[in-house]
Amino acid sequence: MMNSDGTTAIARPGRLGDHTQSLRTDPRTDPRVVEALAPFGLDDNVALAPLRPDAPREQLLEFVTAAETGTEELLAALVDGLEPIAGLDHHTETITGPAGNDIQLYVTRPAESSAPLPGILYLHGGGMVMLKGSGPIYARFQDELAATGLVVIGVEFRNGGGVLGPHPFPAGLDDCAAALDWVHEHRAELGISTLTVAGESGGGNLALATAIRAKREGRLAAVDGVYAMAPSISGLYGSSAGDREAALPSLVENDGYFMACDGIAVFAEVYDPGAEHATDPLCWPYHASVEDLSGLPPHAISVNELDPLRDEGLVHHRRLVEAGVEAVSRTVAGTCHAGDLMLRSAIPEMYDATVESVHRFAAGL
Numbered sequence: 001m002m003n004s005d006g007t008t009a010i011a012r013p014g015r016l017g018d019h020t021q022s023l024r025t026d027p028r029t030d031p032r033v034v035e036a037l038a039p040f041g042l043d044d045n046v047a048l049a050p051l052r053p054d055a056p057r058e059q060l061l062e063f064v065t066a067a068e069t070g071t072e073e074l075l076a077a078l079v080d081g082l083e084p085i086a087g088l089d090h091h092t093e094t095i096t097g098p099a100g101n102d103i104q105l106y107v108t109r110p111a112e113s114s115a116p117l118p119g120i121l122y123l124h125g126g127g128m129v130m131l132k133g134s135g136p137i138y139a140r141f142q143d144e145l146a147a148t149g150l151v152v153i154g155v156e157f158r159n160g161g162g163v164l165g166p167h168p169f170p171a172g173l174d175d176c177a178a179a180l181d182w183v184h185e186h187r188a189e190l191g192i193s194t195l196t197v198a199g200e201s202g203g204g205n206l207a208l209a210t211a212i213r214a215k216r217e218g219r220l221a222a223v224d225g226v227y228a229m230a231p232s233i234s235g236l237y238g239s240s241a242g243d244r245e246a247a248l249p250s251l252v253e254n255d256g257y258f259m260a261c262d263g264i265a266v267f268a269e270v271y272d273p274g275a276e277h278a279t280d281p282l283c284w285p286y287h288a289s290v291e292d293l294s295g296l297p298p299h300a301i302s303v304n305e306l307d308p309l310r311d312e313g314l315v316h317h318r319r320l321v322e323a324g325v326e327a328v329s330r331t332v333a334g335t336c337h338a339g340d341l342m343l344r345s346a347i348p349e350m351y352d353a354t355v356e357s358v359h360r361f362a363a364g365l
Contacts, residue, residue: 012253014257022044024038024043026257028334033334033335040074042074048263049063049262053265060161064165067130087112088146088147089111091107093182095182105183106154107153108142109146109150116193117149118149118362119190119196120150121197122155123155125204128160128271129159137341141341141355149359150358150363155176155179158171161270168272173213176207177210177214195224196224196227196361197223201229207227208285223296224297229303231312231313231316232309233286234248235268244261250310257337286312286315288319291323294323295324295325297325298326298327298361299317300327300361301327302330302332304332317329332353335347
């Protein structure tokens with residue numbers, strides 16, 4: 001294709017170049033991702049949400065509850081048939097949250113190790129509004145991390161909606177901060193040498209926000225590092241296509257690939273009603289300033305090539321570097337949002353590479 005001035009036009013990727021593209025037809029998609037998602041109808045663009053963020057709150061919460069049920073079923077199916085990982089010890093701690101609520105902490109470590117090991121405070125995904133840390137996809141991932149020689153503590157924080165809701169911002173972040181404080185105070189009993197706050201999607205948001213909050217409150221000694229995967233951090237999902245493309249092109253380029261901006265916008269409204277905290281970096285860390293980030297411990301940001309959220313993670317990485325933070329990033333090619341975490345059976349080498357990346361980061365602090 002030629003431009004009007006005779007120069008060669010560069011094809012725009014994904015739905016920026018062809019709005020009919022889907023995961024199935026996009027030439028960048030790993031064919032194993034398509035094969036794994038096709039039985040669930042997720043190889044095609046997802047359907048538009050049946051309501052807008054300005055719908056009555058009761059209807060928004062019903063939407064989240066239905067999405068939670070369907071997503072839990074999907075994630076359970078994706079790990080069905082995997083052999084359990086042997087050689088691990090599991091136990092649960094229950095601590096009291098800031099609102100007098102119980103917070104379950106799921107502790108997993110190698111059974112044969114008595115020496116202190118790097119620790120991971122793991123925050124699950126779900127857009128800060130749904131899913132459970134005890135769900136099968138997260139229980140499996142925490143086991144895989146622990147098997148590499150880590151102590152992993154999963155946090156069952158309050159959600160903005162669903163079974164563990166409705167508790168909008170900052171309830172979930174409050175619980176994550178309380179969990180961080182408790183784990184830091186009990187490092188010796190837990191056998192932890194260093195502590196990395198990690199999470200994916202909504203958990204990636206909370207991992208980044210937990211570190212920023214710890215800095216603001218003078219508690220940063222509790223955090224040795226942060227590892228955020230596919231973080232949902234901009235809150236810009238309900239903006240016009242033009243505004244989304246101008247700010248973060250992947251919000252248009254990959255819109256509808258496994259998830260769509262209109263649905264994420266509903267989640268954002270449930271988490272942050274009325275967008276009252278639209279530019280608060282504790283709610284949406286994408287809006288953190290260089291000053292907010294300066295002095296934070298090392299970070300790693302992992303994104304997926306075909307994720308609508310890809311660019312907000314990459315922008316955050318660049319801002320961390322600008323702030324003088326030791327930061328690395330990685331992009332998992334050919335995968336949808338959190339595909340490297342979800343699709344253990346379909347793309348095992350990508351899954352293993354992500355597990356190893358988290359281990360290497362935590363062990364290197």
